[in-house]
Amino acid sequence: MSDTYERAQAPAPALPGDAGRPAASALREEAARLDAADPLAGHRAKFALDDATVYLDGNSLGALPAHVPARMADVIGREWGELRIRSWDESGWWTAPERIGDRIAPLVGAAAGQIVAGDSTSVNVFKAVVAATRLAGEGRDEILVDASTFPTDGYIAESAARMTGHRIVALDPADVPGAANDRTALALVNHVDYRTGRLHDLPGTTAALHAAGALAVWDLCHSAGALPVGLDAHGVDLAVGCTYKYLNGGPGSPAYLYVAERHQDRFDSPLPGWTSHAAPFGMEPGYRAADGAVRGRVGTPDILSMLALEAALDVWDGVGIEAVRAKSLALTDFFLECVAAYVPAGRVTPITPAAHAERGSQVALACEDAPDVMPELIRRGVVGDLRPGLLRFGFTPLYVGFSDAERAARVLADVLAGRPSD
Numbered sequence: 528m529s530d531t532y533e534r535a536q537a538p539a540p541a542l543p544g545d546a547g548r549p550a551a552s553a554l555r556e557e558a559a560r561l562d563a564a565d566p567l568a569g570h571r572a573k574f575a576l577d578d579a580t581v582y583l584d585g586n587s588l589g590a591l592p593a594h595v596p597a598r599m600a601d602v603i604g605r606e607w608g609e610l611r612i613r614s615w616d617e618s619g620w621w622t623a624p625e626r627i628g629d630r631i632a633p634l635v636g637a638a639a640g641q642i643v644a645g646d647s648t649s650v651n652v653f654k655a656v657v658a659a660t661r662l663a664g665e666g667r668d669e670i671l672v673d674a675s676t677f678p679t680d681g682y683i684a685e686s687a688a689r690m691t692g693h694r695i696v697a698l699d700p701a702d703v704p705g706a707a708n709d710r711t712a713l714a715l716v717n718h719v720d721y722r723t724g725r726l727h728d729l730p731g732t733t734a735a736l737h738a739a740g741a742l743a744v745w746d747l748c749h750s751a752g753a754l755p756v757g758l759d760a761h762g763v764d765l766a767v768g769c770t771y772k773y774l775n776g777g778p779g780s781p782a783y784l785y786v787a788e789r790h791q792d793r794f795d796s797p798l799p800g801w802t803s804h805a806a807p808f809g810m811e812p813g814y815r816a817a818d819g820a821v822r823g824r825v826g827t828p829d830i831l832s833m834l835a836l837e838a839a840l841d842v843w844d845g846v847g848i849e850a851v852r853a854k855s856l857a858l859t860d861f862f863l864e865c866v867a868a869y870v871p872a873g874r875v876t877p878i879t880p881a882a883h884a885e886r887g888s889q890v891a892l893a894c895e896d897a898p899d900v901m902p903e904l905i906r907r908g909v910v911g912d913l914r915p916g917l918l919r920f921g922f923t924p925l926y927v928g929f930s931d932a933e934r935a936a937r938v939l940a941d942v943l944a945g946r947p948s949d
C-alpha cells in the first residue's frame with residue numbers, strides 16, 4: 528500500500544459531535560493538505576462536475592467524462608448521419624464489443640481477448656451461470672450463490688438452475704470455500720457487496736472452488752474501476768460486471784463478460800445469437816461458435832451506448848488501478864474519521880468493514896431515519912443514495928477529494944443534529 532496519503536497527524540479521536548463540530552477546523556485543514564498532495568486530484572477536471580455538489584453516488588451512476596458529448600456528437604452526426612451503414616466497418620462498429628472488452632481488461636487484471644462488452648449484467652449473469660454448469664459437466668448439481676447478492680444475480684441464478692436442473696444453495700460468501708464439494712458446479716459471488724461495501728475474498732474463494740473441482744463466477748459491478756481484481760492472476764473462470772458505476776460508461780451502458788482463455792473452446796453460450804457465430808454474414812441455418820471472447824456476444828450491439836463507454840474509458844489512460852485503490856482506502860478512512868468526529872453519537876453505525884482487506888470503495892451507514900436524511904443531504908448538495916435502512920456513499924477516487932469527504936460528513940452531522948445549512 529502506498530504512503531502517498533500518509534496522515535500528517537494522528538486521526539482525530541472519535542468524539543461524539545453533539546457539542547458542535549469538534550475537530551472541524553483540524554479536519555478541514557487535513558483534507559486540504561491531503562487534496563494538495565493527491566496525485567489523482569487532477570483527474571477531476573476530466574469530468575462534468577460542479578463544485579456545489581459532492582457526488583458520492585458513482586457506485587450507482589458514474590459521472591460524465593467531459594469529452595464524451597463531443598464524441599457522441601461525432602458518432603451521431605458523422606458516423607450515423609453521414610456514413611450510415613458503412614460505419615459498421617469503416618467506423619469499427621462491428622468489432623466494438625471485443626475492442627472495448629480489451630480496454631476494460633487491464634482494469635480488471637485480464638489479458639486481451641477474454642472480455643466482450645455488451646448486454647446487461649443480468650443477461651451476462653445468465654450466460655455465465657449456464658455456461659459454467661455446462662463447463663462443470665455431469666454429476667455436479669449445486670450452484671452456490673452469495674445470499675446477500677444484488678437481487679438480479681439471485682433471480683437469474685435461480686431461473687438458470689431451474690432450466691439446467693441444478694439446486695441453488697444460498698450462503699454467506701465467507702462460507703463458500705467451506706461449502707464447495709464434489710457436487711458443486713459453480714459459485715456466483717459478488718466481489719463487493721452492494722449494501723455493506725464488504726470486499727469478498729476473490730483469490731481464496733476461487734482457489735477453494737477449484738480445489739473442489741468447481742468454477743468461480745464473479746460479479747465485479749462494485750469492484751471494477753475501484754480496486755485491483757486480478758482475474759487472470761487468481762484464475763477466475765468467468766466474470767461479469769457493469770460499466771455505469773466506476774467505469775463511468777453512462778446510464779445503461781453495456782455490461783461485460785469475461786471468459787478465461789482456457790475455457791473459451793468449451794464455452795457453450797445459452798444465448799448463441801448470430802453476432803457470436805463464426806460466420807455471422809454467412810447466414811447459415813446452423814450455429815457455429817466464433818473463437819475467443821466473441822463467443823459471448825448475442826445480438827446487435829447497442830452502438831450509441833457502446834461508443835459512449837469507449838470514449839469514457841479514455842479517462843483511465845495513464846491511471847494505475849493500484850493508485851486508485853490507495854486513494855479509495857484513504858478517502859473512505861478519512862470519511863469514517865470525519866463521521867466519527869462530527870456526527871451525534873448513536874445516530875449512525877458504519878456497517879462497512881474497517882479492515883482494508885475487507886472494504887470496497889463505499890461507506891454504508893446504518894441509520895434509523897435514513898429515508899428522511901438522504902433527501903435532505905441531497906438538498907444540501909451531498910449526493911449519496913438510500914438502500915433499505917442505510918445511507919450509502921460511494922467514493923470514486925478519480926473525482927472525489929478529501930475536502931468532499933469532510934464536507935459530506937459535516938453536512939450529515941448538521942442534518943442529523945437538526946442544524947440549518949451553512
Ligand SMILES: Cc1ncc(COP(=O)(O)O)c(C=O)c1O
Pocket residue numbers: 647648649650677679680717721746748749769782
Ligand atoms: C452487483 C450488481 N449486479 C448487477 C447489477 C445490475 O445489473 P443490470 O446491469 O443488469 O441492471 C447491479 C446494479 O444495478 C449490481 O450492483
Ligand SMILES: Nc1c(O)cccc1C(=O)C[C@H](N)C(=O)O
Pocket residue numbers: 586587588677721748779
Ligand atoms: N442500475 C441502476 C439503475 O438502472 C437505476 C438505479 C440504480 C442502478 C444501480 O446500479 C443500483 C446499484 N447496482 C446498486 O448497487 O444499488
